[in-house]
Amino acid sequence: MIKPDAFEAGNSGAILKMIEEAGFKIVAMKATQLTPVLAGKFYEVHKERPFYADLCKYMSSGPIIAAILEKDNAVEDFRALIGATNPANAAEGTIRKIFAKSIEANAVHGSDSDENAAIEGNFYFSQTERVL
Numbered sequence: 001m002i003k004p005d006a007f008e009a010g011n012s013g014a015i016l017k018m019i020e021e022a023g024f025k026i027v028a029m030k031a032t033q034l035t036p037v038l039a040g041k042f043y044e045v046h047k048e049r050p051f052y053a054d055l056c057k058y059m060s061s062g063p064i065i066a067a068i069l070e071k072d073n074a075v076e077d078f079r080a081l082i083g084a085t086n087p088a089n090a091a092e093g094t095i096r097k098i099f100a101k102s103i104e105a106n107a108v109h110g111s112d113s114d115e116n117a118a119i120e121g122n123f124y125f126s127q128t129e130r131v132l
């Protein structure tokens with residue numbers, strides 16, 4: 001997912017280019033905007049965390065791009081490409097180091113397991129929208 005800060009800043013194209021150049025195939029993609037309720041559902045796992053309300057507000061504040069990516073070892077390789085959650089700790093050359101504004105507005109999201117990738121892919125795309 002390309003988050004609202006990166007979309008608003010006009011960085012979506014540059015981020016997608018980095019993703020493709022790193023060997024990921026985009027198999028489904030759309031621009032959309034989450035409602036606060038849907039943002040809350042997407043990040044439900046964080047509902048007890050102190051930043052949850054702000055996160056839901058931020059994630060529904062503007063358009064995002066949702067995409068399903070395909071690659072061998074995709075989860076691990078994508079998390080390496082995006083870098084640490086807090087851009088201050090992200091390695092040089094990672095998407096978050098280059099584009100993130102803060103620990104919250106950190107440009108992109110990546111699934112943390114194959115299982116969650118399937119759940120999150122289904123969250124955004126119906127079967128008929130998927131090119132699988």
Ligand SMILES: Nc1ncnc2c1ncn2[C@@H]1O[C@H](COP(=O)(O)OP(=O)(O)OP(=O)(O)O)[C@@H](O)[C@H]1O
Nearest residue numbers: 046051055084085103104105106108109110111112
């Ligand atoms: N301490 C914090 N303060 C504010 N927002 C935070 C904080 N920690 C995490 N977040 C926000 O919540 C999101 C989810 O947190 P998580 O710990 O799952 O990080 P992540 O797995 O690197 O990010 P993501 O799940 O978006 O890929 C972060 O990407 C960030 O936008």
